[in-house]
Amino acid sequence: MPQQTFAEVTFEQYRKPTRRERFLDEMNRIVPWADLVAAIEPVYPRAEGPGRPPIGVERMLRLHCLQQWFNLSDPAVEEALYDSRAMRQFVGIDLGREPVPDETTICTLRHLLEAHELGKQLFARIGTYLAAQGVTVSRGTIVDATIISAPSSTNNRTKARDPERHQTKKGNQWSFGMKAHVGVDSRMKLIHSVVATAANVHDSQMLPDLLHGKETRVWGDAAYSGHCDVLQQHAPHARSFIQAKAHRHRPLSERERARNRTTSKVRAKVEHVFLVMKQIFGWAKVR
Secondary structure (H helix, E strand, O other): OOOOOHHHHHHOOOOOOOHHHHHHHHHHHHOOHHHHHHHHHHHOOOOOOOOOOOOOHHHHHHHHHHHHHHOOOHHHHHHHHHHOHHHHHHHOOOOOOOOOOOHHHHHHHHHHHHHOOOHHHHHHHHHHHHHHOOOOOOOEEEEEEEEEEOOOOOOOOOOOOOOOOEEEEEOOEEEEEEEEEEEEEOOOOOEEEEEEEEOOOOHHHHHHHHOOOOOOEEEEOHHHOOOHHHHHHHOOOOEEEEOOOOEOOEOOOHHHHHHHHHHHHHHOHHHHHHHHHHHHOOOOEOO
16 A cells, blocks of 8 residues: 655644544455455456556455445446545555546456356455464354345346346245355354355255364254255264254244254354444445
């Protein structure tokens, strides 16, 4: 990040750091930027011949992170960079020397990550970095899924719904969109596994992808009941704390209800993760 100019120091000596500035300063310090850049650089376009060179990988990655952290579209993050000095300083943009990248440029890294399926690799590198800092997952995993709504209207350019999104019914409520399946550490409440599917994919189908294999305990709601064979195969040392499910002609016994109440105390931790996803990072809906 560039140093403040003399004019900025002189005229802003009475400024108080905002919550956004403190957050971005912390992200600048703790995110392993060099490791993430190293994963992207092999597929990132290089300057060839005359013409304007591409924007640096790290700067584009920082732009991409701003979009995720503050739930900003391509036009919105461009406007925010003109408006917010803290964001410009985080990305490394000096408006006295260069303009903010426009929205058609900002989207290129996202498309590159999608085309080369680099999301999992970046996620894994962050996990490796956290482990090196002493932040490791425990032997307990909570599995769950949440619906991420999407517009169901066909009033768009293609006059059709997104084929990767579908409708599903939960209780008496119909929803349309995607579903985020997560495996969450039962102690730290860190997401160690995540899979995105259409909303109509049943929670239990993604169970194998949500386990890291070293579990000794697995918690889940009744949607995962009846899948002991999957647990045995993918987490052979795990004890199941998946909630019992009532059936039409076989209600739960008092012992099963008591066990469900006990396991719910741990399983409820995953709702804290969904709260952060949806209310803080804005993933209650997808565009």
